[in-house]
Amino acid sequence: MNDKNKLLRKLPKVDFVLDELAYKNGVYVPLAIIKSAVRETIGKYRKLILAEEPFKFPKTSDEWNLIFTEAIDKKNRLNLQRVVNGTGVVIHTNLGRSLLGKQSMEALQNAASHYTNLEFDLSTGKRGSRYSLVEEIICDLTGAEAALVVNNNAAAVLLSLNTLSFNQETIVSRGQLVEIGGSFRIPDVMSRSGARMVEVGATNRTHLFDYENVIHEETALLLKVHTSNFRVIGFTSEVPVHDLVILGQKHGVPVMEDLGSGSLIDLSPWGLPKEPTVQEIVKAGADVVTFSGDKLLGGPQAGIIVGKKDIIARIKKNPMNRALRIDKFTLASLETVLRDYYDFDHALQSVPTLSMLTADADTIKKKGHRILRRLGGAQKVKNFIGLQETVSRVGGGAMPEHGLASWALVLQPGDMGASGFEKWFRSLVVPLIVRIENEKMIIDLRTILEDDIPLLIDILKQYMKKGQEG
Numbered sequence: 001m002n003d004k005n006k007l008l009r010k011l012p013k014v015d016f017v018l019d020e021l022a023y024k025n026g027v028y029v030p031l032a033i034i035k036s037a038v039r040e041t042i043g044k045y046r047k048l049i050l051a052e053e054p055f056k057f058p059k060t061s062d063e064w065n066l067i068f069t070e071a072i073d074k075k076n077r078l079n080l081q082r083v084v085n086g087t088g089v090v091i092h093t094n095l096g097r098s099l100l101g102k103q104s105m106e107a108l109q110n111a112a113s114h115y116t117n118l119e120f121d122l123s124t125g126k127r128g129s130r131y132s133l134v135e136e137i138i139c140d141l142t143g144a145e146a147a148l149v150v151n152n153n154a155a156a157v158l159l160s161l162n163t164l165s166f167n168q169e170t171i172v173s174r175g176q177l178v179e180i181g182g183s184f185r186i187p188d189v190m191s192r193s194g195a196r197m198v199e200v201g202a203t204n205r206t207h208l209f210d211y212e213n214v215i216h217e218e219t220a221l222l223l224k225v226h227t228s229n230f231r232v233i234g235f236t237s238e239v240p241v242h243d244l245v246i247l248g249q250k251h252g253v254p255v256m257e258d259l260g261s262g263s264l265i266d267l268s269p270w271g272l273p274k275e276p277t278v279q280e281i282v283k284a285g286a287d288v289v290t291f292s293g294d295k296l297l298g299g300p301q302a303g304i305i306v307g308k309k310d311i312i313a314r315i316k317k318n319p320m321n322r323a324l325r326i327d328k329f330t331l332a333s334l335e336t337v338l339r340d341y342y343d344f345d346h347a348l349q350s351v352p353t354l355s356m357l358t359a360d361a362d363t364i365k366k367k368g369h370r371i372l373r374r375l376g377g378a379q380k381v382k383n384f385i386g387l388q389e390t391v392s393r394v395g396g397g398a399m400p401e402h403g404l405a406s407w408a409l410v411l412q413p414g415d416m417g418a419s420g421f422e423k424w425f426r427s428l429v430v431p432l433i434v435r436i437e438n439e440k441m442i443i444d445l446r447t448i449l450e451d452d453i454p455l456l457i458d459i460l461k462q463y464m465k466k467g468q469e470g
């Protein structure tokens with residue numbers, strides 16, 4: 001009998017393991033999860049044996065028990081987990097973009113666990129519309145005549161194009177045919193919406209006459225797209241939305257702008273680049289403006305469409321709207337975030353995305369000192385962790401080339417290497433996501449929340465202990 005068969009025979013039997021496994025650490029685990037975790041583990045080892053490549057075969061039943069217990073724990077853990085964001089990217093799309101503040105959370109919880117007037121008009125006792133719950137607030141804040149909210153901004157763009165330009169022409173500048181992360185590409189979305197794309201201008205420069213030259217009876221829409229996640233620099237030119245509006249009015253063609261991030265507050269006083277606000281685009285006369293709920297606005301995932309009354313009415317009536325509609329949890333939290341914007345100073349405090357983006361470097365540095373103090377004597381910590389200046393990012397495809405001055409904890413990797421530690425941090429019960437720079441691990445403190453701090457301290461203590469051992 002060869003080694004392979006010998007090892008295969010040594011693999012534990014499922015039923016035997018189930019009898020053997022003393023899985024009683026106070027956590028309830030459904031038997032189905034235990035069974036499938038044990039089967040998967042044994043299957044994994046069978047594959048390793050058959051692959052005939054070197055690996056460590058567990059020898060004792062204690063070793064096997066540990067392996068099974070870990071597999072069961074892992075399978076029993078929620079797949080969508082909380083993580084600590086040490087990347088310094090505030091609107092991190094892969095880590096869930098914007099966070100909700102306390103009041104939004106309460107509203108969400110309330111709507112989730114109770115009946116609501118989602119589509120019930122309390123004054124008439126008749127059927128109501130879910131859109132009416134936030135429309136007036138959005139109009140107050142943006143100066144628009146009407147508004148509508150959908151699943152996300154990609155849906156907002158798709159729905160608007162489909163309503164306004166199905167089987168008809170939409171003119172768009174070649175410089176604005178962007179791809180946003182997650183496979184959202186303007187040309188692809190346009191073609192799926194049924195709009196016929198007419199490209200004008202050059203990659204770096206488009207002029208008003210480019211639009212004028214191709215506009216005719218078949219033209220249904222002039223589209224402008226905010227080039228969120230990239231910049232063309234040097235010899236460039238874009239047509240301001242107001243000029244498009246004048247051209248559109250002359251020919252009876254509406255103008256739409258996909259703003260992407262769509263900020264309601266000009267953040268330039270806090271050192272961020274000047275971006276057009278939604279209010280400014282509405283004021284410039286755009287007929288439709290679309291933007292995200294969870295980028296610079298700092299709310300839940302949503303797409304917000306604002307614009308002229310007759311056009312929004314057409315979009316609302318589009319049967320596609322039903323497939324793209326917003327859910328009650330989102331509406332509940334979105335309403336509270338929007339209400340925060342009635343007072344900008346209040347919004348800067350209570351919308352986590354805004355407070356993180358506008359946090360000044362000194363405040364972040366103080367957070368770092370606080371953490372270091374709580375880790376114990378500076379002498380003890382010094383070999384492992386230092387505090388140094390770093391640069392955070394806005395993220396979410398917004399303000400791509402702009403860095404925010406920040407402070408970070410810098411960890412020396414030792415023998416395990418930066419990528420070894422990075423992986424270990426990701427494997428923790430509450431994973432910590434770090435950046436690696438110059439073979440060091442960087443924890444940017446801008447995105448470390450107040451209630452992350454006790455967790456982070458615990459993780460850093462484990463890290464220091466590991467470092468001492470290694």
Ligand SMILES: *Cc1c(COP(=O)(O)O)cnc(C)c1O
Nearest residue numbers: 152153154180226228260261292
């Ligand atoms: C981000 C973005 C989108 C997509 O918005 P989602 O909310 O992610 O669906 C569309 N257009 C632009 C210009 C964007 O920046």
